[in-house]
Amino acid sequence: MVSIHRRIFEDIEARIMSGAWPPGHRIPFEHELVQEYQCSRMTVNKALSALAERGMIIRRRKVGSFVAARQIDRTVMDIQDISTEAELAGHDHSYRILMRKIETLDAVTATQLGEPTGAEILRLHCLHAVDGKPNALERRIIMLAMVPSARTEGFASVPPGKWLLDMVPWSKARHVIRAVSADAATARLLETERGDACLTLIRQTWQNSRTVTYVEIIHPGDRFQFAGDFHPTERGVRDQLPRRSAS
């Protein structure tokens, strides 16, 4: 037994997804749907508001509701913690700390991070392995002002990524994915050849516009990829005017 607003939502969603109602098509007015489904306007309103919130339709007073334009240009990527990912896939994960050093931010890195030069940081290098084979090299900077407890944490039993996630509240994250060639040191650690293509994920995490941590995770290109699905139901909200076509 599904609720009425859910049924209205799904009926309309199905018509949009199938292409029966193309972008720009006018959705029936609330009072029309009230007639069709024999329910109150609040119920219809709830269904249409939910569709609008998901970006499937655009609503405008006095004008009506319209199927939103398609967007293929946004996709939701699963970018997980390495240990979590390995566990989910049923693989064995291990890691070891290669370097752990407290220092101050040099000018170049400071600019790159948008933080003041001289700020105290913890620099961590860490090698991850999945099923015994090197899978990722993690190079991390933790802002000690934001995470004072990192000063005494040895990360012996919990990897730094996971530890930080549980420890520190954050409000924004930015990811960048790059392809780079392995330099000699990286190749040696990842047990691959110098010059081989590597997939690098860079993640910077903020809390209230102050950096919490910055990390580069370098994966061997022959053992790693990122994947993401896009369903039109997840389309992002974007300002767009309804087309005046097909009604």
Add this chain to the structure above:
Amino acid sequence: MVSIHRRIFEDIEARIMSGAWPPGHRIPFEHELVQEYQCSRMTVNKALSALAERGMIIRRRKVGSFVAARQIDRTVMDIQDISTEAELAGHDHSYRILMRKIETLDAVTATQLGEPTGAEILRLHCLHAVDGKPNALERRIIMLAMVPSARTEGFASVPPGKWLLDMVPWSKARHVIRAVSADAATARLLETERGDACLTLIRQTWQNSRTVTYVEIIHPGDRFQFAGDFHPTERGVRDQLPRRSAS
């Protein structure tokens, strides 16, 4: 002037984002918020339902509402059409068709795509340049059964990616990002060195579980990257039980 349900939503969101209400923390009951905001329960319910829909909180009857566990593992990536992307950034975009051939699916590719061997396809190779410099090599397969009008389209003025987007309804897309080393032919076309790291985007688009198009877009690694932001407000919905801690 913001609406009441919006204000409740934002107040709670702010407390979650700041870390004042950590994961597992119990949100006040609806009747408590009714008291606090001096409004009806429907209004409170709307705010809390919206928070639940966004995955910020978990609600359970007779138990209450709780701050959901943090998820950093999903990010929204902008993966745009090459020409659109260049235009947005104020650059000049051009392309030329390297190959355009109608053939039938061989067994290997058919399996890879999950389509029947022997299906008629249009195979397209296309080189994109931004500000005169090669920026991407596009290798595309279009299923002619799904897009019959592609048979006669020359793609002289509209690049295939854009043309398809406007032409064909689709219901699902899958993206994969990989790092690969350039082979000799690719390197020559992209004006880079053989063996250089390249960032490859693979996109397969379906309509009702039938493939519409499959494309590999190979970017030179020194001229390209993907970026995506994650805001906790956009966190995905996932089944999780409330923790019994902090109340």
Add this chain to the structure above:
DNA sequence: GACCCGCTTTTGTCTATACAAATAGATACA
């Protein structure tokens, strides 16, 4: 024509009320 005013339509918000569904916890019972 350009501009302003008021009418009408459509969506947005809110209330007070009602009952249903889920379920934790208490109670009765074998």
Add this chain to the structure above:
DNA sequence: TGTATCTATTTGTATAGACAAAAGCGGGTC
């Protein structure tokens, strides 16, 4: 002890009615 049942609490859904806000449209005036 374990199990079935009852009860109280909380969220989920729905209703009818009301007014507000946005905006297209037409009419009137200059």
